[in-house]
Amino acid sequence: MARETDLIVIGAGPVGENVADRARAAGLDVVIVERELVGGECSYWACVPSKTLLRSPAALRAAQRVPGAAEAVTGALDVEAVLRRRDAFVSNWSDEGGAAWLASVGIELVRGHGRLDGERRVVVEHADGTTTTLVARHAVAIATGSDAAMPRIDGLAESRPWTSREATSAEAVPARLAVIGGGVVGVEMATAYAGLGAEVTVFARGGLLSGMEPFAGDAVADGLRELGAVVHLGVTPDRVARDDAGEVVLTLPGGEELRFDEVLVATGRTPRTDDLGLETVGLEPGEWIDVDDALVARGVDGDWLSAVGDVTHRALLTHQGKYQARAAGDAIAARALGRPVDDAPWGAHVATADHRAVPSVVFAEPEVASVGLTESAARESGLEPRVVEVGLDSVSGTGIHSDGPAGRAKLVVDADRGVVIGATFVGQDVAELLQAATIAIVGEVPIDRLWHAVPAFPTVSEVWLRLLEAYGRPGAAA
Known part of the structure; x- marks a missing residue:
């Protein structure tokens, strides 16, 4: 006998968890299907372990750059301690905590490989070969993520x-x-x-x-x-x-x-859709799933199938996937409860930031933080942007914060509207500059108003003042 529920979510990574949580908080009955670990790629094989491996060497290098601290650092990096710390952050690849959280918020976990079997139907194959059939009264959401792509190199x-x-x-x-x-x-x-x-x-x-x-x-x-x-x-x-x-x-x-x-x-990455039953609903197995801004799959009759996260190919980043998930979960709940989907507070039912306001941090040496359009992307989109660049060595706080190469910052500005549309920062710990740039872009804060967002001295954030000075004072000729 089939198990009926309001919403079925395939994939219990951070993205699927957020879809399920938003819908459950609105009062829907939710079942989530996971074939591996609750918490998904990000928690066990991507964001969390990679940044943990990166952090210890980066902290050591940062200390070694600053006189006084450098003299205190006398030992070599303890690689075994780094690996143990990584293991702790991934809970030794146990999802006991994740499964317990799902139960605590009333989301049912079904372990196994879920495949679509026609409209609103999902068949789950369990490890022992048995199957469970799930039927959704309202919606199915796919959050299965992506796998590493294998280039065509002989023998690879x-x-x-x-x-x-x-x-x-x-x-x-x-x-x-x-x-x-x-x-x-x-x-x-x-x-x-x-x-x-x-x-x-x-x-x-x-x-x-x-x-x-x-x-x-x-x-x-x-x-x-x-x-x-x-x-x-x-x-x-x-x-x-x-x-x-x-x-x-x-x-x-x-x-x-x-x-x-x-x-x-x-x-690169490839979508995890080759064995998902997409052919039973008219979609192509192994392909990315095209969705609208409410994350509803295009090419499927009705609005019952959603896709979120990497599988949509919109922005292959965990934070953007979670952003999409909040929008999708709210929209699914609104439709199920008979509420207008386009009448959500703050437009929460759409993921419009995916288009031109995606923040990204590369935790390399040095760090790279960027959001919005690059100069070339802005020009390719038909804009004639005005660009300003400054060195982070123009900021007193940078020298105090860290010795060594200071880095660089760049703003891409839509001169016609007088708003920032892109920002890139390169240097030590520049990731913490990124949210201010994201807010300026999403909020379309006029350049003239940014002059009144005074950065504290002596912080690296004073780079904003240097960028504005390079752009020109309010009312000044370009």
């Missing part, structure tokens, strides 16, 4: 490469690590393992962090080299093989062979 898939999962859960640090990919995962894991003592070599098809302002990728490439890493830009291996001794052999264009203990593939 057969060489047992690391993906982000293996890199964040490794029990030991390899002596020699090759990283294929110059995006966020590639540079963060290269930074982490170089900081943990590995000999790291990065291969990027183009530059690093190609979707960001060019100076950000240049700074990170320099930072990796300062950590002892070798960075090959515009280079992709022709072939990868693992020999009988377990070594990984990379053959470069031209025939040169390089040997490593492990190779990490970090060249």
